[in-house]
Amino acid sequence: MAKKDMIVNAIENGTVIDRIPASKSLxxxxxxxxxxxxxxxxxxxxxVKSNKIGLKDVLKIQGRNLSPDEVAALGLIAPGxxxxxxxxxxxxxxxxxxxPNEVEGILRCINPTxxxxxxxxxxxxxxxxxxxxxxxxxxxxxxxMLEENVLAQFI
Amino acid sequence: xxxxxxxKHLSKDEILDIVQLADKIEKNPSEYADAMxxxxxxxxxxxxxxxxxxxxxxxxxxxxxxxxxxxxxxxSSSKKGESISDTIRMASAYSDVIVMRHxxxxxxxxxxxxASVPLIxxxxxxxxxxxxxxxxxxxxxxxFGRLDNLTVGLVGDLRYGRTxxxxxxxxxxFENNRVFLYSPNQLRVRMSILSDxxxxxxxxxxxKLPDDLKEFDVLYVTRVQKERFPDEQMYERLKDFYVINxxxxxxxxxxxxxxxxxxxxxxxxxDVDELPQARYFQQAKNGVWARMAILYRMVR
Numbered sequence: 001m002a003k004k005d006m007i008v009n010a011i012e013n014g015t016v017i018d019r020i021p022a023s024k025s026l027x028x029x030x031x032x033x034x035x036x037x038x039x040x041x042x043x044x045x046x047x048v049k050s051n052k053i054g055l056k057d058v059l060k061i062q063g064r065n066l067s068p069d070e071v072a073a074l075g076l077i078a079p080g081x082x083x084x085x086x087x088x089x090x091x092x093x094x095x096x097x098x099x100p101n102e103v104e105g106i107l108r109c110i111n112p113t114x115x116x117x118x119x120x121x122x123x124x125x126x127x128x129x130x131x132x133x134x135x136x137x138x139x140x141x142x143x144x145m146l147e148e149n150v151l152a153q154f155i
Numbered sequence: 156x157x158x159x160x161x162x163k164h165l166s167k168d169e170i171l172d173i174v175q176l177a178d179k180i181e182k183n184p185s186e187y188a189d190a191m192x193x194x195x196x197x198x199x200x201x202x203x204x205x206x207x208x209x210x211x212x213x214x215x216x217x218x219x220x221x222x223x224x225x226x227x228x229x230x231s232s233s234k235k236g237e238s239i240s241d242t243i244r245m246a247s248a249y250s251d252v253i254v255m256r257h258x259x260x261x262x263x264x265x266x267x268x269x270a271s272v273p274l275i276x277x278x279x280x281x282x283x284x285x286x287x288x289x290x291x292x293x294x295x296x297x298x299f300g301r302l303d304n305l306t307v308g309l310v311g312d313l314r315y316g317r318t319x320x321x322x323x324x325x326x327x328x329f330e331n332n333r334v335f336l337y338s339p340n341q342l343r344v345r346m347s348i349l350s351d352x353x354x355x356x357x358x359x360x361x362x363k364l365p366d367d368l369k370e371f372d373v374l375y376v377t378r379v380q381k382e383r384f385p386d387e388q389m390y391e392r393l394k395d396f397y398v399i400n401x402x403x404x405x406x407x408x409x410x411x412x413x414x415x416x417x418x419x420x421x422x423x424x425x426d427v428d429e430l431p432q433a434r435y436f437q438q439a440k441n442g443v444w445a446r447m448a449i450l451y452r453m454v455r
Contacts, residue, residue, distance in 0.1 A: 129350070
């Protein structure tokens, strides 16, 4: 896209998440807790034309980089997105986000009687047992979660 | 073995070691009478128990140890909202080994992250009951002298019974075992457990018990777990789905054994108790020897 066509401006420092499947951007906003994060500014572009995937969403996050756990969780709900790190208006890294092998924090177990859903000082964590279809397993209670169980946590 | 939370973490050799040690202890208990002298076991039962709690107590007392704990969470600080982690930290300071039963799945992993003494699960929700599986395989080993090449029928509530996954994991460590999983459709073994044993243990799933039981070495019967049912009506419909009585066992070999983790409700009729195949009370008794072996390996 030529600069004159850009819907939102380039960012100085932060993260761009590109090639988000159309309408999944709000899910990612919730996953990253961006609604409540007053330390960063966020621009959301929805249903932008893309040569590669038809329609896409784009998120530009000024003033924030993602933690490895956040990148892993991003790989669960939107594998294939492009993660771009920007410093002083320059792209310093650009990677395609893949489905991780394990995810820690961010997600909660869907088993209502899993001890991690009670007031315990532990971080829920999950093994990804298969990627297609997506199946996760709680490292604490062994409950298996499907892709829809993951997505439902960010609707 | 630092903690015992799941049979999945035990190797075949570790299982055999416990079984053989349990046998040695049973044959010569006086040799172990002082093994836990000066040691304290914390027995923390957040959920009711008869056999597991009493047999752990018996096991530790028989080795000269002392016991503290509670069998009613209403009498502990968990009633005031204390977390599992805080309770376990405290019990670690007061004892040399902790046995914990809890109604939440995942409680064993949570507890093991903070326990500074060996922690033994006495059952975690519907997830697992590892020491029951060890006494089960001890019972089978005593009977057949082996833990491989066995044909085992599991009958009843295979979904909510926590002894089932642990026993399947134990049998899956040994060669050429075959299991037949009989349950009402609503109470089938959970998919996650089947995927764990897939390729390691030959299994078939069914609803109707076969008319001919002669190929079975073991018939392992379980109670429909009323307390775990989301729906009382469904429980009422399914509670008597299987009733093992002498006529059901007519075709069974005389050396087949009928096992049950107990308590039994109606799923095995009282007149089976007198048959040569009945082994469930012996199985419960074996719990003491198996738990002595587990404690001996973990505490010393």
